[in-house]
Amino acid sequence: xxxxxxxxxxxELAALRYWWEDLKPGLRWxxxxxxxxxxxxxxxxxxxxxxxxAHVDAEYAAKLPLYGQRLVxxxxxxxxxxxxxxxxxxxxxxxxxxLGLLEVRCQFPAPTFIGDTIAxxxxxxxxxxxxKPERGV
Numbered sequence: 001x002x003x004x005x006x007x008x009x010x011x012e013l014a015a016l017r018y019w020w021e022d023l024k025p026g027l028r029w030x031x032x033x034x035x036x037x038x039x040x041x042x043x044x045x046x047x048x049x050x051x052x053x054a055h056v057d058a059e060y061a062a063k064l065p066l067y068g069q070r071l072v073x074x075x076x077x078x079x080x081x082x083x084x085x086x087x088x089x090x091x092x093x094x095x096x097x098x099l100g101l102l103e104v105r106c107q108f109p110a111p112t113f114i115g116d117t118i119a120x121x122x123x124x125x126x127x128x129x130x131x132k133p134e135r136g137v
């Protein structure tokens with residue numbers, strides 16, 4: 001038999017939040033995932049103006065020596081990474097106390113193809129105090 005834990009009332013949930021002090025180096029989490037579709041690539045090409053044939057021309061991409069298929073735009077992958085990141089519980093708990101995102105480091109160790117499913121691994125690598133004690137970076 002499955003047992004359930006009763007959720008806290010909304011007022012208590014609203015009081016939950018993360019602060020800068022809670023983001024210790026080494027804290028890691030993974031987002032939910034998303035599968036990239038052909039429609040995503042076509043729309044991104046249209047919106048961004050990046051109509052490179054490696055992204056939008058299946059016949060051309062099939063002849064590419066390394067991959068033989070269309071590549072997903074790197075910036076589309078980064079955009080989805082940003083969206084997936086904002087949907088995490090950690091981000092939602094940070095929203096009331098977060099002023100801005102100063103840096104995102106991305107690596108593309110392999111190409112992303114239409115039909116690939118991506119998720120984001122997030123890690124706090126450093127915490128820096130600022131000259132204003134009520135703020136941190």
